[in-house]
Amino acid sequence: MRVYLDNNATTPLHPDVIKAITDFLPYYGNPSSLHETGRDAKEKLYSSINSISEFFGCPREDMIITSCASESNNIILKSFMNKKYDFRPHIIISAIEHPAILETAKYLESNGFDLSLAPVNEDGVVEIETIKNLIKKETVLISVMWVNNEIGTVQPVEEIGRLAKEKNIFFHVDAVQAAGSIPISFKDLPFDSASISAHKMYAPKGIGLLYVKNFAKRKKELTPLIHGGHQEGGFRAGTENTIGIAAFGAACSALSKEMEKNHAQEEKIRDHFEDRVQKEIPHIIINGKNSKRKVSTSNITFKYIEGESILLRLDLHGISVSTGSACSTGSLDPSHVIMALSDDKERAHGSIRFSFGRENTMADADYTVDKLKETVAFLRSISPLYKGE
Amino acid sequence: MDTNWAYNENVKKHFMTPKNMLAGAPEDYHADGEGSVGSPACGDMMMVLIKVKDGRIADFKWKTFGCASAIASTSALSELVLENGGMKLDDAYRVTPEQIIAYLGGLPANKIHCSVLGDKALQAAIDDYYKKNNLTNPIKKAESPIVCQCLNVSEEDIRMEVLEGATNWETLQERTKIGTVCGKCQENAKQIQANFVKRYYSEKTYNPDKEA
Structure with a gap:
C-alpha cells in the first residue's frame, strides 16, 4: 500500500x-x-x-x-x-x-x-x-x-x-x-x-x-x-x-469546481487522523493546533524519538511524510519553524508533517495511524529517553 | 551501496531489525558497566550496557535516540563486540568509528557524526565497569599530539570535531577556540583539519574499507 x-x-x-x-x-x-x-x-x-x-x-x-x-x-x-x-x-x-x-x-x-x-x-x-x-x-x-x-x-x-x-x-x-x-x-x-x-x-x-x-x-x-x-x-x-x-x-x-469538496474531505480525514493519534499514541504535541490551520496539514511531535527514524520506517511501510528533524538534512539545526514556536530542539527533532491531499481517503489515515502506532512504540522501546507510560 | 533508499541494505537491515537492544528498563538489566553519550537537543543519544566475564564483554545491550544511522550503527557495534564469544575489554575499548562504519558497509558522509557516539558510549561503559570494581583501566587514553599549545587542542580533538561536522575552519574555531590566542598553530591546524575533511568527506559515502 x-x-x-x-x-x-x-x-x-x-x-x-x-x-x-x-x-x-x-x-x-x-x-x-x-x-x-x-x-x-x-x-x-x-x-x-x-x-x-x-x-x-x-x-x-x-x-x-x-x-x-x-x-x-x-x-x-x-x-x-x-x-x-x-x-x-x-x-x-x-x-x-x-x-x-x-x-x-x-x-x-x-x-x-x-x-x-x-x-x-x-x-x-x-x-x-x-x-x-x-x-x-x-x-x-x-x-x-x-x-x-x-x-x-x-x-x-x-x-x-x-x-x-x-x-x-x-x-x-x-x-x-x-x-x-x-x-x-x-x-x-x-x-x-x-x-x-x-x-x-x-x-x-x-x-x-x-x-x-x-x-x-x-x-x-x-x-x-x-x-x-x-x-x-x-x-x-x-x-x-x-x-x-x-x-x-x-x-x-479543476480546483475552482472541486476546492470546496476537497477542503471538506481533507478536513474530515485530518480530524479523524488527529483524533485517533491523540487517543492511541501518548506523549505527542500537535504543533499549531490552537490556531487556524490549513485543513490538510497536521504536524505532530512524538516525544522521546527522532523524526528521521520515524519517517524512514513509515517509508518502508509505503507511507510518505516529512520531518523537521535536523537528521534528515545532515545538519545539526532542526526546523526553524518548530524552534520559532517552542525554542525546543527535542520538539523539533521529533516532529513529523502529515499533509493530506485530494487523493487521500479515510483508509489512508487509518493505515497510517496503525503503522505509526507500531513505529512509535518500537522506537520508544529502544529510546534511552523514554521511561514508560 | 547504490540503492535508491536513504542508506545501504546493511544499514537498512540493522535499522529495521536491530540486534541486542535493551527492551526493558536499564535498572532491571543489572549491568556491570553503563555509559551514555550525546544529548536529545543534538538529536542523538546512546546508552550502552555491558556484562563482563573473564575480561571479555559477555553481553552488550543498548538504547538509542536518533536517526536511522544512529540506530543501525549501535546495533552494528553490538554485533561487532559480541562476535566470537565477546571482545576482550581492551580491544573493545579501542573500537573506532571507522570499524563501525566499515561493518555497516559505509555511511553517508553527512551522517558520520551519528555513529561516532557508539564507540564513545562503549568506552564510557567500560570505564564505568572499572570504576565500579575499583580497577584501573589498563588502557591509557591514546596520547594525541597537541596542535594548539595555548588551548591544549590535540589532533584527536580536531579529528572528532571534523567527524561531528566541523568541515570548515570557522566552525572548528567556534567549537574549540583553536588558534585564537597566539595564532601560531593556525596554518598547521588548518592543514590537519583539511586532511581529515578529505579523508571523511571526499566521497558522498564514507567507507573505510575502500580507503587507499
Missing part, C-alpha cells in the same frame, strides 16, 4: 492536468512567432491564462508567469536591492518564512539591509502587534507567508496588509500553501504582491506566478531577474513554459 501524505511538498497531477498536458503536446509553436504554428500555440494558451486569472481573482495585466514561487519571491525582494536609498532600508519578515524568503532576505541583509524576523506566538502565528512594534520609519518592505508550510498555521495577512497600506509599506505575501486551499481573490486583498507555485496545486513543477497589484504603475519600481525578451510585459524574459501554463490553467479550472 502506498500512502502519499506529503502534499505540502508537492502534489500529484490532477487527471484534468494530465489530459491538458497531453492535449497541448502537439502545439509546439513559440507563442511569440507570427506564423500559424506560433499563433496556434498562443491561441491555445488564452483560455489557460484566463483560468489562472479567474481562479486567483487577478487581472491578466497584474500576473507575471514565472518558473516557481522561489523565483517570484526573489523578484520582489531583490527589487528592493536595486533601489536607491539615502537611509538604511529596513525589512520585516516572519521568523517562519520558507527559505525562499528567509534566505533571500538574509542576502539583502548581507548587502546592507536592516532585517527583522518577526517572532511567532506559541501557536505558530505572527501577531499583528508584533509587526506593529517592528515597523520603523525606514521600513520599506514586509513579507509574511499566508499559510506556513510546515505546521499549516494561517497568518493574519489581511490585517498586516491593511497596516502596511496605512503606513505606506510594500507588503508581499508568499501564498504558496494557501493556493488550492483557501479561496483567493488578489484584487480584493490588501497585498501589493504575492507568489504562487503550481506544483502545490496538482500541476507540474516548473511553473509559478507572481501577482503585483497595479503592475503597470509599479513596474518601474521593480527589477526583472531575467532580462532579454518581451514576454510577461517585458518583465520576465524567456519563451513561455507553454505546457506548464496549459497544465496550471487546467489545475485552476
